Amino acid sequence: MGERNEQLMKREKNCMTRERNVKEREENCTKREKNVEETEKNVEERERNVEERERNCSRREMRVEEREKNCLKTEESLEEGEKQPEKKDKCEECAAGAPLYQSSASSPSRFMVGGEHFVDKHREALIKRVDAVDSVLDHLRTHGVLSDELREDVKSQNGRQARVRYLLDLGNIRHSLRGKDLLCGILEETESFMMEELKEQDKSAV
Incomplete structure (x- = not known):
């Protein structure tokens, strides 16, 4: 009878140890899940930042193109004014x-x-x-x-x-x-x- 009790106690200790191990593993899994979620959030945030930067770059490119067009128009009008000085607006002199x-x-x-x-x-x-x-x-x-x-x-x-x-x-x-x-x-x-x-x-x- 005493030997059987000892076996039961050993089995109980083993079960408790296994339970602790399972809890630790669960806690580790929970931590890993949180880390994964945090990483996913960071990745999403970085993706949003990249998208915003791409949009800003596109807007800047459009502004640069517009400025280049304006420069060309201004240069063309200056060249035209040099070719035809007799048509110069007299308001400029005023x-x-x-x-x-x-x-x-x-x-x-x-x-x-x-x-x-x-x-x-x-x-x-x-x-x-x-x-x-x-x-x-x-x-x-x-x-x-x-x-x-x-x-x-x-x-x-x-x-x-x-x-x-x-x-x-x-x-x-x-x-x-x-x-x-x-x-x-x-x-x-x-x-x-x-x-x-x-x-x-x-x-x-x-």
């Missing part, structure tokens, strides 16, 4: 208050210095010294050289010198005689001291 901004493809620019345009020759000086950038941008916008979007692009650059550099690299300025002449005429009003100093340097170099 807004300027003087014929500072007049230029044409058939007549030489008064801002040419030894075969090089003033803007190109003094590019680095302009980048370093032009202060009234916003005023210059507003004038260029008024005279149709810059669109609203291009003006905002220039303003978004970090720092005054970066804005001037970005402006000078725009096709409407860099590849357009009219654009350069307009810029010089504007600078004669907004940065008169600097312009006079640079012109004196050119005279001294002759």
Whole structure:
């Protein structure tokens, strides 16, 4: 009888041990399930972030395409204006208050210095010294050289010198005689001291 009781006790202990093992395994399974659920949530969140970034990229690409189209339209209109200076709107002269901004493809620019345009020759000086950038941008916008979007692009650059550099690299300025002449005429009003100093340097170099 005593031997049988011992066997029963052993079996009971074994059962209890197995129960503990089963509970531990269940707890481990529960933890693993939670980890899996958490991982799935993280993956879903990352997927949503990726989708949002893709949508943002698509929107940015559309904006870039629109800006390129606007640049092309502006350049075409500038080229057309250079080819047909006689059709130039006289309101431009009125807004300027003087014929500072007049230029044409058939007549030489008064801002040419030894075969090089003033803007190109003094590019680095302009980048370093032009202060009234916003005023210059507003004038260029008024005279149709810059669109609203291009003006905002220039303003978004970090720092005054970066804005001037970005402006000078725009096709409407860099590849357009009219654009350069307009810029010089504007600078004669907004940065008169600097312009006079640079012109004196050119005279001294002759």
